[in-house]
Amino acid sequence: MSKYLQDRVAIVTGAGSGLGRAHALELARQGARVVVNDIGGAHVGSAGRAVADEIVANGGSAMALPGDVTDYEAMQDMVAQVIEAWGRVDILVNNAGILRDKSFAKMSLDDFRLVLDVHLMGSVHCTKAVWETMRAQRYGRIVMTTSSSGLYGNFGQANYGAAKMALVGLMQTLALEGERYGIRVNCLAPTAATAMTQGVLTEAALAHLAPAAVSPALVALVGEDAPTRRILLAGGGSVESANITMTPGIYLGETTDAATAVRARLPEILDRAGECVPDTGFEQCQFELGKAGVEMMLPGNV
Incomplete structure (x- = not known):
């Protein structure tokens, strides 16, 4: 056998x-x-x-x-x-x-x-x-x-x-x-x-x-x-x-004191509810730009 x-x-x-x-x-x-x-x-x-x-x-x-x-x-x-x-x-x-x-x-x-x-x-x-x-x-x-x-x-x-x-x-x-x-x-x-x-x-x-x-x-x-x-x-x-995971995190947008905002909202950033396992390292960039509503890929690269 x-x-x-x-x-x-x-x-x-x-x-x-x-x-x-x-x-x-x-x-x-x-x-x-x-x-x-x-x-x-x-x-x-x-x-x-x-x-x-x-x-x-x-x-x-x-x-x-x-x-x-x-x-x-x-x-x-x-x-x-x-x-x-x-x-x-x-x-x-x-x-x-x-x-x-x-x-x-x-x-x-x-x-x-x-x-x-x-x-x-x-x-x-x-x-x-x-x-x-x-x-x-x-x-x-x-x-x-x-x-x-x-x-x-x-x-x-x-x-x-x-x-x-x-x-x-x-x-x-x-x-x-x-x-x-x-x-x-x-x-x-x-x-x-x-x-x-x-x-x-x-x-x-x-x-x-x-x-x-x-x-x-x-x-x-x-x-x-x-x-x-x-x-x-x-x-x-x-x-x-x-697994190596990524939390949903937060979106700060344009702010004059982002460092203070990150410190204040660190518990939200660390919250593991809804975390994911990215398929590639590129997904961090994709995820972050997506939250900002920014198109990521150049035309012809999609």
């Missing part, structure tokens, strides 16, 4: 352990051929090789390919090897990540840049490496791993939160640019017990947050019927959705 992701080719970065391993195993269980990428290498005894061997032992198809996501040439080489072996890349799961937690006052700029390099630029490198292939085959599913730390903030994670929210912005634009080529791009914000959460959560909490509980939400974002530009949150058996 055909499986949901039968013969789709999926790359999972940082797949030697934790969430990446769980994602790789679940994608394989759904019928995908899985590329297990891990910085630790692909040699016998490496974490990445162990995950690939586990998939094969369970009747699936997998290969382990090493590579540091911060090295664009290494990611290009990895994708070239996948194309040579399996002819295409259908799914990319940008999962690789690190933590360097400290309060902003105590955090070094080196640690700030390193987290951005791994999470943000690592995802950029991997996505860039598969982008033309997906455009040419007119099919692709890309998942960025965001976090509630980016969506909502967490003390001591200014670097991590900045990188994770940046991935939401990357997803928003790539989903628009990839739409005509059949490329769908989404975000997944996991809550899971991994090496990155040891020493942060209680043992009782960690026991309830198996990485495997996140992976079903991932599967929903990478199939033929996947949505695009969606943010799913998953952990502990629960799945939620997050």
Whole structure:
């Protein structure tokens, strides 16, 4: 019987352990051929090789390919090897990540840049490496791993939160640019017990947050019927959705003291009743000019 992701080719970065391993195993269980990428290498005894061997032992198809996501040439080489072996890349799961937690006052700029390099630029490198292939085959599913730390903030994670929210912005634009080529791009914000959460959560909490509980939400974002530009949150058996919204706000018109008016009417501006999720960033301009009764588009551009 055909499986949901039968013969789709999926790359999972940082797949030697934790969430990446769980994602790789679940994608394989759904019928995908899985590329297990891990910085630790692909040699016998490496974490990445162990995950690939586990998939094969369970009747699936997998290969382990090493590579540091911060090295664009290494990611290009990895994708070239996948194309040579399996002819295409259908799914990319940008999962690789690190933590360097400290309060902003105590955090070094080196640690700030390193987290951005791994999470943000690592995802950029991997996505860039598969982008033309997906455009040419007119099919692709890309998942960025965001976090509630980016969506909502967490003390001591200014670097991590900045990188994770940046991935939401990357997803928003790539989903628009990839739409005509059949490329769908989404975000997944996991809550899971991994090496990155040891020493942060209680043992009782960690026991309830198996990485495997996140992976079903991932599967929903990478199939033929996947949505695009969606943010799913998953952990502990629960799945939620997050949205970047815009309130109706107010229209000030021509006033001599707009700053005073904004301060006085801030509760109205912040009122979430009737808020919406814009289809594009351009809608802010469209919405604001519409309230002013101003025609937005030049003739011939409608």
